[in-house]
Amino acid sequence: MVIQSPPRPDASGGAAEPTARQVAGRRFRAARGVVFAVLAMIVIAIVLAALRPSVSPQDLDPTSATRGGSRALAEILKGHGTPVAVARDAADASRRAGPGTVTVVTRPERLTPEDLRRLQEASGDLLLVQPGRALLDAVAPSVQRAGSSFEKAGDPGCGLSAATLAGRAEFGGSDTYTVPPGGTSCYRAGDQYRLVQYPDRGRTITVVGSAEPFTNAHLRDEGNAALAMNLAGARASVVWLIPDPPEDGADTGDRTLGDLLPFGVKLFFLELVVAVLLVALWRARRLGPVVAETLPVVVRSAETVEGRARLYRAHRARDRAADALRAGARERLVPLLGLPAAARRTRPPRGRSSRRSPPAPPTTRRRSAGPCTVPSPRTTRGSSASPTSWTTWKGRYGSREPPC
Numbered sequence: 001m002v003i004q005s006p007p008r009p010d011a012s013g014g015a016a017e018p019t020a021r022q023v024a025g026r027r028f029r030a031a032r033g034v035v036f037a038v039l040a041m042i043v044i045a046i047v048l049a050a051l052r053p054s055v056s057p058q059d060l061d062p063t064s065a066t067r068g069g070s071r072a073l074a075e076i077l078k079g080h081g082t083p084v085a086v087a088r089d090a091a092d093a094s095r096r097a098g099p100g101t102v103t104v105v106t107r108p109e110r111l112t113p114e115d116l117r118r119l120q121e122a123s124g125d126l127l128l129v130q131p132g133r134a135l136l137d138a139v140a141p142s143v144q145r146a147g148s149s150f151e152k153a154g155d156p157g158c159g160l161s162a163a164t165l166a167g168r169a170e171f172g173g174s175d176t177y178t179v180p181p182g183g184t185s186c187y188r189a190g191d192q193y194r195l196v197q198y199p200d201r202g203r204t205i206t207v208v209g210s211a212e213p214f215t216n217a218h219l220r221d222e223g224n225a226a227l228a229m230n231l232a233g234a235r236a237s238v239v240w241l242i243p244d245p246p247e248d249g250a251d252t253g254d255r256t257l258g259d260l261l262p263f264g265v266k267l268f269f270l271e272l273v274v275a276v277l278l279v280a281l282w283r284a285r286r287l288g289p290v291v292a293e294t295l296p297v298v299v300r301s302a303e304t305v306e307g308r309a310r311l312y313r314a315h316r317a318r319d320r321a322a323d324a325l326r327a328g329a330r331e332r333l334v335p336l337l338g339l340p341a342a343a344r345r346t347r348p349p350r351g352r353s354s355r356r357s358p359p360a361p362p363t364t365r366r367r368s369a370g371p372c373t374v375p376s377p378r379t380t381r382g383s384s385a386s387p388t389s390w391t392t393w394k395g396r397y398g399s400r401e402p403p404c
Contacts, residue, residue: 033282037275044271048264060106060129060211062086062240067217070106073228074240082233086240090115093241097124100236106211108135110243124239125204127231130175130211140205142180143196148263149174149189149209153222158186160197162230166223173263175209206231 018026028035059068062084074084087093090111097103101124108131111119116138119126126139136143153170156163163169163186176192179185183198194209208231213224232238312321334344 034279037279041268041271041275045264045268048267057245060214061242065216067215069216070214070240072216072219073214073225073232076225076229077233077238080229080233082236082238084238084240086242088242088244090118090241090243093239094118094122096239097122099124101125101239102127102232102235102237103239103241104129104232105131105135105139106214106240106242108132110245111135115243123203125206125235127206127208129208129214131207136207140200140207142183142198142200143205143207144178146176146178146192147190149176149192149194151189154187154189154194156186157188158184158195160184160186160195162234163187163195163227165230166227169213169223169227170218170221171210172212172218173210174212177207177209204234 056066056068058064058066060070062070062074063086065071077084085096087096093103093105103119103122103124104127105119106129108128111134116134119135120138128135128140131140133145136145149171150173152172153168155168156166158164169187171187171194174189174194176189176194177185177196179193179196180198183196185193186195186197187193195207197204197206199205212218212221213228214232219225219228308324309321312318312324330344333339334341
């Protein structure tokens with residue numbers, strides 16, 4: 001089998017091969033939608049990470065003067081005659097709590113199951129600042145987290161005196177909660193509320209979905225200072241619980257993976273899913289009917305020959321390999337010997353094996369006993385040869401040695 005490589009296009013009429021810049025440009029134009037979508041998601045994730053405040057160990061600490069601390073609120077309460085006792089564990093807070101106290105529970109992610117049990121049995125009012133699911137289930141099972149709100153500020157919209165006296169307050173990013181039977185809800189966001197208060201077994205439980213009204217950085221915004229003072233200073237004294245970080249290996253509740261993931265990570269994955277769906281729809285609209293076209297594939301003849309040879313050897317097809325060799329030899333020898341083109345199509349008779357026995361040694365060759373007469377093309381009167389016999393001889397034997 002002879003395979004001819006495709007002709008190279010000339011500089012005048014054929015199309016030139018594309019350069020590396022042209023190929024790179026085509027690939028960029030084909031994938032620019034995906035590239036822009038990925039870049040947009042990266043930029044959005046960076047912006048969300050920059051805008052989301054980082055959690056510091058001093059956040060909501062009544063002795064900390066940092067932006068996330070609550071020292072300003074504690075000093076204001078002390079200035080108005082309300083003492084503030086700082087507790088570093090739930091056991092200390094339970095001993096200090098009583099009928100005339102308000103226990104402010106902060107940093108719920110540090111509470112262990114034993115701490116939750118102690119808070120459940122503690123006396124006095126409770127003020128839960130942005131509680132988690134475990135704290136709500138243990139202390140305020142009637143209140144459930146409904147979602148999140150990003151409305152920066154809101155009006156009270158309720159009859160709770162602590163909220164109506166404070167007026168408009170700024171919460172920033174806040175959790176929202178359902179309202180239990182007999183409870184009071186304030187600062188509505190959508191269909192849910194950011195502040196819920198209800199009575200429970202002789203004490204009052206207040207749930208606030210944001211920590212901003214209690215921090216040094218946002219205490220002076222809108223009516224945050226009045227709201228924090230009215231909620232925390234509702235009784236004669238305040239017990240401020242900010243648990244120390246638990247030891248390594250301590251159980252801090254039955255938080256799921258969703259509770260451990262920051263909100264920005266969840267939003268990033270949501271944006272990623274939306275972007276993938278949009279890209280899939282964009283690419284699907286470009287699909288049309290199937291078009292058959294000749295692909296510009298060039299296969300070297302040597303690779304094809306070697307591939308066929310390996311197939312012949314694997315299947316031991318010696319007869320087919322020999323036929324291919326003979327066909328190639330005919331294609332090369334016929335033009336060199338000046339033979340007609342019909343000689344290229346000469347094939348062995350059907351039924352005869354392509355294998356040839358080795359020739360017999362010269363000593364075993366037998367010739368006919370009689371004389372061998374070769375006719376001559378020049379015939380004379382009286383000779384035994386004729387033009388017809390010469391044509392028959394030439395067509396049968398050609399230039400080979402006569403078989404006699």
